[in-house]
Amino acid sequence: MTLDPDAADGGELERYELRERLPYRFQPNRRQAVQLLGAGMMLAVSVPVAAQQRRGGGGRGPQRAERLSERFHIGTDNIVTVLTSKVEVGQGSRTQLTQAAAEGLRLPPEQIRLVMADTELCPDDGGTAGSRTTPANVPRIRAAAVAARQALLELAAARWNVPPEQVRLADGQFVAHGDQRVTLGELASDADFAERWSREAGGGPDIAASEWTVLGTTLPNVKGRDSVTGAATFPSDVRRPGMLYGVVLRGPSLAARLQAIDLAPAEAMEGVTVVRDGDFVGCAATTSWRARQALDALAATARWEEPEQPSVATLFDDLKRTAEGGGGGRGGRDARGNPDSAFQQAAKRLEAEYTIAYIQHAPMEPRAAVAEWTDGKLTVWTGSQQPSRVRDQLAEAFRLRGDRVRVIVPDAGGGFGGKHSGEQAIEAARLAQAAGRPVSLRWTREEEFTWAYFRPAGVIEVRAGLNADGGLLTWDFTNYNSGGSALESSYLSEHSRARVQNSQSPLRQGSYRALASTANTFARECAIDELAGLAGADPLEFRLRHLPDGRQKDILSAVARKFDWHSKVRSQTDGRGVGIACGTEKGSYVASCAEVEERDGELRVLSVTTSYECGAIQNPGNLLNQVEGSLVMGLGGALFEEILYERGRILNGRFSEYRVPRISDVPELIVDLVNRPDLPSVGAGETPIIAIAPAIANAVFQASGERLRSLPMKLSGQRTAT
Template sequence: MSQTPAPRKLPGNLNTNRRLDRWLKINRDGTVTAFPGKVEIGQGILTALAQIVAEELDVALERIRLAPADTTYSPDEGMTSGSQSITDGGAALRYAAAEARDLLLQRAAARLGVSLEQLSVADGVVKARSGGSVTYWEIATDDLLAREATGDIAPKPASLHTIIGSPAPRRDIPAKVSGAPIYVHDLDLPGMLHGRVARPPSYDARLAGLDEAEVRALPGVVAVVRDGSFLGVIAGREEQAIRALTRLKRIARWEESTVLPETPDPRFLLREVTEDQVISEKQDAAAGARAAKTLDAEYTRPYIAHASIGPSCAVARFDPDRCTVWTHSQGIFPLRRDLAGVLGVEENCITAIHMDGAGCYGHNGADDAALDAVLLARAVPGRPVRVQWTREDEFNWEPYGPAMVVKLKAGLDTQGNVVNWTEDIWSNSHSTRPNGLGGVNLLAAWHLARPHPPSPPRNPPLPGGGSHRNAIPIYEFPNERVTNRLVKRMPVRVSALRALGATANVFAIESFMDELAAAAGADPVEFRLRHLKDARARAVIETVAAKAGWRKGEKGDGARGRGIGFARYKNGACYVAVIVEIEAGNELSVRRAWAAIDAGLVINPDGIINQTEGGIIQTVSWALKEAVRYDRSRILTSNWDDYPILTFEESPQVEVTIVNRPELPPLGAGEGTQGPTAAAIANAIHNALGVRLRDMPFTRDRVLAALA
């Protein structure tokens, strides 16, 4: 029996989207179109991808056009998540562009009648040493890239880079400061109607009664859409839809049965049934026997909201043979699979087109809003319907970053070395994104008369991990046992929030490292270095300590103090060390932060700095202020008064240093700061005030309680 050989593995997402013309098109007008399947979510990815293409093709950055992600023509790159866009999407474009350049040079060599070695390229102009020249734009034809990639053409070495590694202004910022209609929220199609969904008052509430007639009679109302407990309204003008929504909410009668955890304290997780997995085990009995002092501690993180500034939005239109949806989803292909499941149609009957949204920081309401728009548009064929979630919709219904509990126990020998380490983590899964794995992970689908149950939650596996992301310490401990206790029951809707489990795990590990350092009478910086072999890890810690002017054994003064936190994100992406300075006055505030980051080869230095600054400031907000509130049946977080975030008056100064490693592969860099920052703040509070806060957020009340 003959067997077809497995196709060879190609770099990044070129492996799953193997044709070169899926990624690139050389245009006759002197431009190049790149087709990334990864999307802009405010992280600046499109600018970095354009830099990669320009570099490998040897053309000016200004020549690169980026096609918006669209299921009609874009490569399926899954989700834009997990800091993988440069490593997976960037690698694909990098190799595709290198190969396209090679094909262009071959064609140029034939045209000029010279050998490849005699050619040089500058901005798309190919010159032969003997004198002749030809441009990419003259020789490129559609068939040039109509082939499978080989992956054989190596990208340029870092020594030849002129565009990669230089700061490039973000291509999206001019439109963003001008007020141009670039977000899906701004899409305004001819004949467009406005929709709103009257969400139930609690997760499992059933619509028991409604007199639709009085809502239908309101000015501008075009339709009331009711399917089981899914209830929406469509109107001609936006404010008419809002008025109709208000009326619907007032007159709809619901039967509520939701039971939420009895306490906002994440320790309710300790009483849940868990699926346990030992994810790291190291044994050295002789070393363990040297333990002279043992410490244990328990850390928690509450449910945290993504809290996007722009509530989710989508526009959809039903035509006779096609449904089109404009969305700020992070994954138009997975979304389309789930939408097809709800509509009972083939995937290729649906077109999903990405447009920018407000920053999402993970899985928020974007995909849910897309299904809302589709369900409402189905009631008015041919008319586009725009659904804008309310602030309350977003806060009540988005899937939060899960609450977590981390228990730690460690032994120190008389020299102050950690000789054993036991860690247990409790958490739900960190991904309930649309995934096409049998169910439908879209909110409205669960409320229909014939509901589609959700797909089973997927806790992303190690080494990246979900709840157990960064649970395995990067430090060298001779004895170690780390157990992931996955809580299957999900009373509160949860999914991916920037950094997933890394925030709580690093917060716990790095706080505990400071507790151990204190017990060992060691300086926190020196204590970490003592347990670290990885040279890159050591370098970011040493760099941030130098930049911040860290003094060995420095002590706070009862009001101000500093602390450090460190991690290598996912134990495989960027290395980040953070030092913060806090001040405890009437309120607790973070005044300054310093960070050092090693993300391997840096594509756009200013992009990395912007993401690192932003990550730190966002985490200051999480760590000082944020927790979703609920009672036994309802979510109580509905607006910014219920869920304050860091303001301009409270935001710290941040200074970021890049440890550039141009000779090493690029590493994901968008989510490396969360864990280190949360821990650095807790450590700084201890340094300043002598109290140890182990429960996020570190509110004034908690500080006062700890001091009492």
């Protein structure tokens, strides 16, 4: 696939968020500007600084040999600290990278500690997106750990004046000649060690999956105990001495502009700091309760101008009406053959339109940040998947050099592609600047539902035709707005075309777990099912006939065996149906079968069987968690999640109004993890989400005869499935 040339992260993010401007334009802070100029520094040089510091854009491109001391700190307490800019938001990166380091160093995982996502301490491995940690960072850290182990063996050998080959690392101790022993901590205590360690550089040879002893096994979540005892410190749990709690004034609708406001009533409240800077209005107080009371006082005096704004009723018309043509580099390849004339000549034709709603990530922890200024230097703890991008945004917003801003991301409460932006960090920092004290700011659920970005909505048109013997002759696929991930069809067809049309999105939109591959796989797999019907073929057989040999065909066959497709098809009774779907994205392969029941206009998903293959499995237990979680999250987008808005107001921005999956929604789940130790490992936190919706839609057709062509699905005569 061609990558969007605009996409700094190699096409792993939705283009929309990469083109966003800073949320606020603050007035220059006069005192701070004098300080910087007085030191002979130009303002706002942070971006080039960050670009210099960035290496390989998240693991791609050439890498220089890194100094091992930038990556590994060897402690006198026998602990190796590993540094990485990657974040942990529930996908298991902390545990998996611990395994990678333990594997390379040949140390038990208990002797490894990770420091993640601190822009001051950690080498920049890029943000956390696009399932890149597993294919890029695990091998990078594993290989660096091999080099670190070799370097440590040499340092131990030098201590005894023996050749390095005669030193072994066993049970966390270096051993030579049986009686000479030194622990990692003793080695690190050596007076010269730090100086010598800082000179070590290089990347060692990697370790093949067949040699793994720690990877390939289920290491339980290394922070699991902190999770169950409440000891874990999420960004919204961070406390600083003298800290205040901040809140921000929001408009009544998305495009509302503040016309006038009287700050006096809030300023008169004891212990409240009020800030107005351009469009930004907020306040900070000793408790969040007090801050909200002050905010209410501010809101009561605010006058807003509200322009004409769009409503969900015209969403899909809006997207098609504003289509701009060519979706840039991700617009798909040139047509093969002549899809237009082939469609006219086809023996049987399908024309179908699929619609995709906006949905919200709604991570359990909303956007949160704690900001603290010390001597003109800014430190922010925040929940973001992009620590260095947030650092750059803060530097730009406050006209600071990049090295005057430090961003730290404590393990955060969910991301799902929804935390690539840093407005909460800027807001907390602006309030802390005014208050002269640290400020903690946490968005409310309504703010998160309204002001964070959404998964893009979309319209997808399919025009396809069969030849006289029921084979796929032509395939023409057009995606309006939702994006180009998994745009290309794997099914063999003489004529084909796949395009993205960029549109003007009525709402702010950005990345979501698996990007547009959920939408594109839904439309494609539903259309393929309809074509199988037109051909009079079994949906599984039709797919197998048109897929080339390879991993996608293999995973489809695997799920059919696991589910026992043919006997399930035969045994369906009235009102019940089974469906199948498959897909690929980011180098892994998924296939799902669903069994549903439709009764009196109500839809129930009885069971889902999924086979999944992502190369060599690094942590089977964590992989199972990711696959199960993806499937159930996908159930929400398939059946009931949908953002409703009217004239710029979000109508269902609460959990009581926006339904997400609960434990009572979970069908019987059978997950079949296919291990391929002969293949490189790829990331698995996203792709398992893409096949469940079309499998359900295709099962609904078997059960009810109705083709559901929207996400979320809507049976006729009712708004959403129950």
